[in-house]
Amino acid sequence: MTGNLQSGCLANWSMETMLDPAKDDLPLMANTCHMLVKHYELDLDVDFKSQVIEGTIVLFFEPGSKSKKGASALEGTCLSQSDETCKIRASEPCHIPVTNVSARSSKTGYNDFAVCAKGEKDTSDKNGNHSNGEQASGISSSKNCCDIENHGSEDFLLVLDCCDLSVLKVEEVDVAAVPGIEKFTRSAKLTDASEELRNLRNQIVHELVTLPADRWREQLYYYTRCSQAPGCGELLFSTGTWSLEIRKAEIKAPREFPHAIRIWYKTKPQGRSVTWTTDQSSRPCVYTVGSPINNRALFPCQEPPVAMSTWQTTVRTPSCFVVLTSGENTAEPAQLQEGLLSWYYYVTMPMPASTFTIAIGSWTEVKKQSCTADIWTNKEFSFLLSKADLRLIGGSCGHVEYPCRFQNPAASSQLVIPHRVFAPLCLRDRCAEIILELIPQCLSAAHATLGTHPFSRLDVLIVPSNFSSLGMASPHIIFLSQSVLTGGSHLCGTRLCHEIAHAWFGLAIGARDWTEEWISEGFATYLEDVFWAVAQQLPHDEAREQQELKALLRWRRLRDEVQNSEEELQVLRPNKENTGELSESGTCTIKHGLNAEKIFMQVHYLKGYFLLRFLARRIGDTTYLEFLRKFVQKFHGQLILSQDFLCMLLEDIPEQKGFVLSVENIIETWLDTSGIPKPLLEESRTWDHCRLVQQVNHEVTKWIQVNQRARKRSKRKRRQDEVAFQKLLPDQLVLLLECLLEEKTTLCLRTLQCLEKTYHLGEQDAEVRHRWCELIIKHKYTTRYAEVETFLREDQAMGVYLYGELMVNEDAKQQELAYKCFAATQTQMDVSSAKVVAEMLL
Ligand SMILES: [Zn+2]
Numbered sequence: 113m114t115g116n117l118q119s120g121c122l123a124n125w126s127m128e129t130m131l132d133p134a135k136d137d138l139p140l141m142a143n144t145c146h147m148l149v150k151h152y153e154l155d156l157d158v159d160f161k162s163q164v165i166e167g168t169i170v171l172f173f174e175p176g177s178k179s180k181k182g183a184s185a186l187e188g189t190c191l192s193q194s195d196e197t198c199k200i201r202a203s204e205p206c207h208i209p210v211t212n213v214s215a216r217s218s219k220t221g222y223n224d225f226a227v228c229a230k231g232e233k234d235t236s237d238k239n240g241n242h243s244n245g246e247q248a249s250g251i252s253s254s255k256n257c258c259d260i261e262n263h264g265s266e267d268f269l270l271v272l273d274c275c276d277l278s279v280l281k282v283e284e285v286d287v288a289a290v291p292g293i294e295k296f297t298r299s300a301k302l303t304d305a306s307e308e309l310r311n312l313r314n315q316i317v318h319e320l321v322t323l324p325a326d327r328w329r330e331q332l333y334y335y336t337r338c339s340q341a342p343g344c345g346e347l348l349f350s351t352g353t354w355s356l357e358i359r360k361a362e363i364k365a366p367r368e369f370p371h372a373i374r375i376w377y378k379t380k381p382q383g384r385s386v387t388w389t390t391d392q393s394s395r396p397c398v399y400t401v402g403s404p405i406n407n408r409a410l411f412p413c414q415e416p417p418v419a420m421s422t423w424q425t426t427v428r429t430p431s432c433f434v435v436l437t438s439g440e441n442t443a444e445p446a447q448l449q450e451g452l453l454s455w456y457y458y459v460t461m462p463m464p465a466s467t468f469t470i471a472i473g474s475w476t477e478v479k480k481q482s483c484t485a486d487i488w489t490n491k492e493f494s495f496l497l498s499k500a501d502l503r504l505i506g507g508s509c510g511h512v513e514y515p516c517r518f519q520n521p522a523a524s525s526q527l528v529i530p531h532r533v534f535a536p537l538c539l540r541d542r543c544a545e546i547i548l549e550l551i552p553q554c555l556s557a558a559h560a561t562l563g564t565h566p567f568s569r570l571d572v573l574i575v576p577s578n579f580s581s582l583g584m585a586s587p588h589i590i591f592l593s594q595s596v597l598t599g600g601s602h603l604c605g606t607r608l609c610h611e612i613a614h615a616w617f618g619l620a621i622g623a624r625d626w627t628e629e630w631i632s633e634g635f636a637t638y639l640e641d642v643f644w645a646v647a648q649q650l651p652h653d654e655a656r657e658q659q660e661l662k663a664l665l666r667w668r669r670l671r672d673e674v675q676n677s678e679e680e681l682q683v684l685r686p687n688k689e690n691t692g693e694l695s696e697s698g699t700c701t702i703k704h705g706l707n708a709e710k711i712f713m714q715v716h717y718l719k720g721y722f723l724l725r726f727l728a729r730r731i732g733d734t735t736y737l738e739f740l741r742k743f744v745q746k747f748h749g750q751l752i753l754s755q756d757f758l759c760m761l762l763e764d765i766p767e768q769k770g771f772v773l774s775v776e777n778i779i780e781t782w783l784d785t786s787g788i789p790k791p792l793l794e795e796s797r798t799w800d801h802c803r804l805v806q807q808v809n810h811e812v813t814k815w816i817q818v819n820q821r822a823r824k825r826s827k828r829k830r831r832q833d834e835v836a837f838q839k840l841l842p843d844q845l846v847l848l849l850e851c852l853l854e855e856k857t858t859l860c861l862r863t864l865q866c867l868e869k870t871y872h873l874g875e876q877d878a879e880v881r882h883r884w885c886e887l888i889i890k891h892k893y894t895t896r897y898a899e900v901e902t903f904l905r906e907d908q909a910m911g912v913y914l915y916g917e918l919m920v921n922e923d924a925k926q927q928e929l930a931y932k933c934f935a936a937t938q939t940q941m942d943v944s945s946a947k948v949v950a951e952m953l954l
Contacts, residue, residue, distance in 0.1 A: 138404060138705025141355040142414035143271045144698035145178035146366040149414045150321040152423040152465065153339035158433070158472055160396045163381035163388040169411045170285060170339035170374045171272075172317055176698065179366035267359040268369050271697075273408040273415035274356035276383035279349060282358050284370035286344035287316045290337045296320055310368065313344075317371035325513040328460045332424060338372060347373065356412045375412055383409030386470070389940055391536035391576045392594060397433075397473025399575060399591075401942055402584045404705050406466035413465040416698060417622055417751050420462035420512075427455045429472055436534060437470040438463075438587040440568050459587060461514050461567075461749065464622060469586035471573050475534035478543040511749025517564050518748060524564040527556040535574040542597050543574060546604050550647075554608045557646035558615075561639065563741050566620035566748055572608075580942040582878075582909050583607045585614030585636075593909040599877030602842040609643035610636045616744055624751035625692045626702045630684045630783070631752065634720015637666075638728075642737070657804050661843050663725065664799040668850065670718040671788065671796075679786035681707070682715050684723075685754060688784050692753050712912065712948065722792050723782045729795075730773065731765055739764050754783055808844050811837060812851045819863040837870050842877055849883035853890060864893050874899060878907050882914070889917045889926060897929055904933040912945050916952045 149171050156167035287293060288309065296319035297312060320338065323331045347370070349358045356375070363369050381388060384403045391397045400410065407413060414421075427435045431453045435443070439457025446454045509516050517523035531551055535543045551572065559565060567588050575584075575591045582603075584591040590611040596604040617639070618632030641662055645655035674682055685691050686703045694700045728736040743760060758775045781789050799805060814835055840848060852859065852867075859867075864887065867873065873884040885903050888896045900918070904911045918930035934949055941949070 136704050136707040138702040139354050140273060140415045140700050140702065141271050142273050142416055142419065142698065143176070143269070144414050144416050144419050145176045145694065146268070146697060147173045147179070147270055147369065148176045149419050149421045149465075150174055150462075151335055151421050152411070152413065153335055154411060154423065154425045154427075155339070156425070156427050158398065158427060158429045160388075160398070160430075163398070164378050165386070165398075165410070166378040168339075168374050168376050170372060171412075172321055172335065172338070173369075173371045173373075174318065174321055175366045175371075178697070266364070267361060268364050268366055270358040270366075270369060270373075271699075272356045272358070272412040273354065274351060274412040275354055275405055276380045276385075276409040277351070277356070277412060278378040278380065279351055279356055279375060279412070280378065281376040282347045282349045282356075283343035283374050283376075284313075284345045284347060284360070285338060285372040285374050286341050287313050287320075287338040287372050289341045289344075290334070293334065293338070296334070310370075314367075314371045325460075325515050328515050332458055332460070335424060339374070343374060354408075377412065379410060384943065385409035387576075387578065387942065389576050389578055391473050391475075392574075393474070393536040393538045395474040395536065397471070397475075397576060399471035399473070399573075400469045400586075401579065402469075402581070402591075403943075407468050410468075410470070411465075415464075415466060416694070416700065417464040417466070417624060417626065418694075418698070420464055420751075422459050422462050422514075423465075423468060424458040425456070425470070427470070427472065429453055429455070432474055433472050434475045434477075434534065435470070435472050436475070436571050436573055436589060438468050438589055440588055442530070442532065442569060461516070461587070462512060463587055463619065467586050467619060467622075469584075469589050469591075471575065471589070471591070473536070473576075475573060476537050476540050478533040478535050478540050478548065480544070480548055508745075509749060510746055514749070516749065517566060517568060518745065523568070526565065527559045528552045529555060529565045529567065529569050531555070531570040531572065533572045533574075536576075539574050539594060539597065546597055546601060547572065547592075547608075550601055550605050550608055553647040554605060554612050554643060557609065557643040558612045558639075560646050561642055561737060561740075562616050562744055566615050576940075577906055577908055578937070578940040578942055580909055580945050583611045585611040585618060587619055593907075595878040595907045595909050599875060599880065600842065603877035603879055605647060606640055606644050609647065610640040613639035613643060616748070620748040621744065622751045624753050625687065625700075626705065627686050628684070628691060628754055629716040630720030630723070631754065631757070633717040634684075634724055637717045637721035638724040657802060658841070658843070660799050660802040661804040661841075661847065663722075664796075664802065664805055665843060665847060665850075666718050666721060667792070667796045667799065669714060670722070673713060673715055673718070674787055677713060677715070680704075681713060682719075682786040683784060684716060684719055685779070685783040712944075719782065719789070719792075722789070723778070726782075726789075726791055726795070727761065727778075731761075735765065754779065804841065804844055805847065807838060808840065808847045808851065811840065811848055815848075815852060815859075815863065815867065816855065816857070818866065819857065819859050822862040822866075823860050840871070842880055845871055845873075845876060845880045846883055849880065849887060853883065853886055859887070859891050861893070864888075864891060864896075868896075878903075878910055882907070882910050885914055886917055889914070889921065892921070892923065892926070894925065897925070901929060901933055905937055908937060908941060908945065912948055915949045919952055 151172040153170040153172075154167065155169075156165050158165050288297075293316055296316045317338075320331060320334055345360075347358050347360050349356060351357075358373065360369060379386065384405050385400060385407050386398050386409070387401045388396070388398045400407065403409075406415060408415060413419075423438075425437050425439065427437070428448065429435055429452075431445075431447070431451050433453070435445070435453075435455035435457075437455075437457045438459060440459050440461075441457060443455045443457050446456075448454050509518060528551075533543055533547055533551070551570075555565070555570075569588055571589045573589065573591055574594055574597070577594055579591065579593050582593045582595060590608070592604075592607060592611070596607045613636040614632060617635035621631075623629065623631045641659045645658065650658065680686065681704060687693070731739070739761060742764065743757065746760070747756065755775055758778055762773060762775060781791065800809075814837065818835055867887075868884075871880075873880065876884070881899070881903060885900045887893070888900055900914065904914060915930050915934065918926045930953060934953055938946055938949075
């Protein structure tokens with residue numbers, strides 16, 4: 113995962129994959145060093161019949177660092193410039209031994225995907241500027257056409273990330289035509305000369321995008337007005353596999369290129385950014401699935417995380433639909449005409465475009481039985497916003513200016529942010545029972561741990577059953593799989609805590625290089641335990657015990673995954689010392705970003721988590737959490753690399769600096785190497801002594817004995833077994849079932865029945881039921897095959913691995929079950945999962 117933050121849940125499963133850079137690496141094509149998007153204005157119509165989203169997007173730009181005067185062509189990356197676009201860069205560079213800068217030039221060609229301006233020009237001229245024909249990709253593996261500006265005679269080419277979109281028209285927007293816009297032109301005079309007019313328009317956009325944060329309302333207002341301004345000339349464009357390339361005849365430099373452009377486009381039903389499906393109540397819906405290609409099949413954008421921008425979204429739908437999207441306002445739909453609603457959302461905090469999320473369906477808002485309990489009214493909400501306005505200026509934040517909650521005392525002291533829950537109708541009651549209580553508990557636990565909530569409000573949506581993971585976090589919206597709704601609050605609570613943690617790690621603090629996925633997933637996994645212990649109000653020792661049990665479970669999973677995957681995919685920082693580097697124009701490729709196997713791997717979650725845990729043990733929990741709060745204070749609203757975290761940590765805690773804990777050492781041991789880090793190997797031996805683990809071991813022994821007796825007695829008259837079993841926590845049950853799965857002896861029918869009855873296994877959460885299904889399959893407990901079938905249909909976020917189990921026994925009945933379930937779910941299944949399952953079934 114890259115932009116949206118997904119929490120997968122698949123156990124070990126190995127596939128013979130050959131890593132192929134041409135197929136596995138994801139190119140980010142946008143030339144952000146030349147032009148940097150600051151705001152998107154989306155205006156869309158959704159048609160469920162044709163499964164198409166159609167409309168316009170207006171992009172507002174600033175010239176990128178490479179377009180500025182005096183920008184040195186020798187600079188390695190645009191992030192090394194000290195202009196305004198670089199305020200979002202992580203921090204002072206840490207002095208870690210890195211290889212010579214010139215090492216970059218020795219990289220293989222594919223790492224330098226770049227736009228080839230040469231040869232494209234002719235095609236565009238021939239086709240004319242109305243072409244939306246899918247031409248050959250502009251991607252070139254040649255390093256020589258990297259720097260577009262250096263071609264001299266060539267027109268400047270704006271490159272956007274774009275895939276599976278039909279682009280209909282691209283035009284320059286005449287922002288100067290907006291009434292009242294004169295106030296943004298204080299330094300320019302309006303004349304008829306075309307060049308001056310062009311300068312004037314760019315001047316207006318510049319003034320608009322650089323308005324101070326306390327004028328955010330005015331800024332949003334004028335963004336909207338400008339986006340509705342008439343066009344003033346169509347621009348030449350062509351689309352490639354991964355990009356949309358736009359130019360204007362005779363315009364050679366980004367500075368002169370239009371800073372506000374409007375693109376008319378349509379999505380394609382098969383586009384991989386959204387999925388069209390039906391919800392659990394069989395009503396049509398469409399939503400972003402957190403695909404590796406992010407949002408580029410939803411709107412043309414600049415994918416590199418450095419292009420942090422704000423957005424406004426207007427979506428029109430038939431009135432039976434609810435539109436949820438990343439927006440800080442709780443949109444009230446406006447009726448446009450009979451049966452047609454318009455929904456409007458905005459954000460004021462700049463975020464990478466990949467974090468944008470949308471979900472449109474006939475969702476029902478889940479509310480408490482008594483409406484009086486709902487204390488968060490819109491009035492109160494806008495009161496908080498207006499409070500925020502008082503405190504915008506100055507402050508100690510390191511990010512670009514925006515109305516930041518960290519500087520607002522009212523926001524900082526808010527334990528629980530306003531939130532809503534949406535679900536398909538048939539899941540409403542289950543949701544009300546499980547989630548409504550949990551959200552405030554988890555939110556206030558998060559606040560108690562990390563302080564200020566970075567986002568002002570939250571929507572939680574139970575997504576359709578084909579969603580391929582347990583949860584996903586985006587600004588102002590969390591997706592949860594229906595799999596968290598069964599078997600008590602444990603799985604739901606921990607998952608909520610995980611997604612809530614992403615508000616800080618993954619969203620407010622993002623990875624500057626997407627290959628460093630551990631920064632978001634490792635932190636969220638680590639904090640999930642911390643939040644959940646606070647949410648349950650566990651005493652310290654109990655919390656610690658539960659966390660050790662969890663560590664053991666994660667350790668087992670990591671160990672299996674390391675044994676069953678390609679070494680290269682086990683490295684947390686696959687780009688090593690080149691992490692964070694961009695090409696001259698700002699493009700880069702995400703190593704293994706499209707690799708199907710990697711999508712199901714959890715190594716980034718697990719190794720990242722273990723690293724953070726390792727550091728916490730060395731430093732002490734209290735000091736460590738204090739440090740995390742400081743870290744959040746410093747880096748929220750910014751993008752970071754691993755060393756930003758490590759350097760600050762080791763500087764903050766000087767006594768830890770030394771031979772054992774150095775940044776170089778940690779990076780070498782934990783981030784740049786495949787396999788299990790040595791300190792983890794050592795620590796893993798200690799978890800067997802944990803009380804909760806020993807309790808499980810004890811129970812396992814009992815079950816083995818029960819099984820032996822049951823087998824001996826199987827032909828004689830059966831006596832009721834008098835074994836007393838301990839009550840176990842859900843995580844203990846998972847461990848118990850895993851241990852029983854590892855036993856070589858066959859568990860006889862009676863043992864399985866007794867196991868099922870003792871723990872009510874059919875009613876447990878999805879993690880427990882997953883292991884139970886494995887036991888059913890392993891021991892061919894045929895009368896329970898229906899449970900496996902239900903799991904494969906209803907818990908698609910977790911069930912992929914079970915297909916492999918069904919196939920491996922070479923049992924006709926089991927294989928038939930696998931084929932049957934796949935046939936029933938295949939068309940709905942997400943693309944990567946379907947691909948993986950199809951390969952298992954072949
Ligand atoms: Zn701030």
